[in-house]
Amino acid sequence: MEEKKVLNVTASPHVRANVDTQKIMACVIIALLPATVFGIFNFGIRALIIIVASVAAAVLSEYIYCKIVHRKNTTRDLSAVVTGLLLALNLPSSVPIWLPILGSAFAIIIVKELFGGLGQNFMNPALGARCFLLISFAGLMTDYSNYPGFNDKNAFSGATPLASLKAGRTVDTMRMILGNIPGTIGETSMIAIVIGAIFLILMGVISLRIPGTYILTFAIFTIIFGGHGFDMNFLVGELAGGGLMLGAFFMATDYVTSPITPTGQIIYGILLGVMTGIFRFFGSSAEGVSYAIIFSNLFVPLIEKATIPRAFGIRKPKKAKKEAA
């Protein structure tokens, strides 16, 4: 008798694209490498230690959490690596080593896993953790002194360029674009961040919809409400300074915490631009990107509800009524 071979019977489609979550996360990690390498170059070996500690703590937190709740280990999807890396890039290099470890554990366990894990968190884990650290350890989190020549008053006036701008001074925009300035580990080099962003766009991982509208809205807001009009030094300084570039390309674009609808993404980008402007120009701090993003994260469900895309071939309700009449 012929041996009966069992065939797979499943619903169509029977083929799949060669992209999975792990590959997407790997792309994001690769795209963050220029900023990471520049950060280590800029701030020295301390930056490397912080990055390693943060990433390791993030992965370990997820692993342990999965063990405790008897869930399948999900660290292979690399999303914890992305979270750990992003958090490290958002920290000053002078922080003590326990700070990134605490932050990563908070990001993974409190912000991500307690809400159901990957895909369920309503707030970007790395930024949620950063804001937690900012509130709890304000002094440590705003200490940018681990930078060669930081105390040279002529060059930096003892603060980040963004703080200098806020204080009404001019800044060296060329240095800000290149990145050899004080700041958090990964945010200083606009060029390194943009190289990574271009890679992500070319790989189809992110689109320009969110970062484009974000940066554009913030630029317009700066011109109107920044108090300096078309002062190019101020405008470029604001765009290149602080966490704007890193936030716009790598954190505002976080899939989980941004709207899925195309129109929603544009509204979200505008909201981010306006929020960042309000925090930066009307708030007490020179920075505003992190708060703008986690605040806007909260509006995502509302934005999505308001921007359900009309299906192909369905016209605007008003027009349809007219035709019927």
Place this chain on the structure above:
Amino acid sequence: MSLRTFKGGVHPFEGKELSKSKPIKELLPKGELVFPVSQHIGAPARPLVAKGDTVLRGQKIAEAGGFVSSPIYSSVSGTVTGIEKRRTATGDMVDSIIIESDGNFMEAGFTECDDVTKLSKDEIIKKIQDAGVVGMGGAGFPTHVKLSPKEPDKIDYIIANCSECEPYLTSDYREMVEEPEKLIGGMKIVLQLFPNAKGVFAIENNKQDCIDKISEMIKDEDRLYVQPLLTKYPEGGERQLIHAVTGRDIYSKMLPADAGCIVDNVATLMAIYDAVKLGIPVMNRVFTVTGDAVCEPRNFRICIGTSYQELLDAAGGLIHDPKKMISGGPMMGFALYGLDVPTTKTTSALLCMTEDAASEYETTACINCGRCVEACPERLVPSRLADFAMHDETEEFEKWYGLECIECGSCSYVCPARRPLAQYVKTMKKQVLAAKKKAAAAAKAKK
């Protein structure tokens, strides 16, 4: 002419190289043939024969069960051995007429029409109806119904769907290469019905040879032109095709005719030519046997009713163990339990794959990446629709336009979390539509 297309869609591996250069080979079946009485959308056909009757090739064995229905013809001469339920390629059990071929292929005799241009519109539609022509791309909608819109004068485009966007399939392509004059002839017959219409051959640009050849053949025809399309799945979806060719958009509650269009695929137009010009009913079709498990992938002109097993044998059988066998293409085809199922008017391919990664992937969490939104040709949000389907949220499902899904599978194809999005949405859509039908019937009964 410039390339046209639609927004969204995907680019799966084409796989057409396996069989696209293989000429169509006539295949005469042996033994038993099976003719399900439902090979079309609409009422099942009513058998005209009984057990023990002898039939000729081209003899009507079942008559249409209504206006939206279609007759069925025997593709062989032989003896009816029974009428019983048999499994079809889609997995359903359907009443079927079983005929044992006598191997002689004695024909019933067909009358060729000398001059089709002298036929009236009604005569043309009657010939198409009598010949059992249905949409042979897979939907199986009776063609005579499609060709009888309420306002024929408002039809300004007849679109020949020559895109064949499903991967691996090459039957339409081979027909276009080998008998383009029949395709053009079929188109001209349809144009006789619609005096204000232009005939468009919409061909994907992965078939440049067909674009060139048909363009050359129709260069002196005023009412005909070729529209090259970008190769992309699902370019041949009716709504996507109409958009690409005319820029007009329709949705689920509209017919192509509402946008002034009638769409027929290659095999259907060929069948129209056979029916009207040659007087031959639908008994044959072109069928691709392909996939990496098949010894010798190729295209056959088959007698409808031949079993899949016989077709596979004719292609040299299997060279490797298949993990999955599919009736149709990999995007919308049906996975088969076995090969003891008959070909019908609408089945176009048997695809045997040694790899079936799609069944083996583990589903992970949705990361809200929006790839399904970008891929959806209907501009839906498949990931949300799948969630609504999982939670049985009918209202939200409809609010997010779940009923507009054309079931093309592009969302599942691109999903990096490997979620079977299309499957969820299709299932929910079926449920919602069934509930609506039931409610409508109940409301009617009350009155």
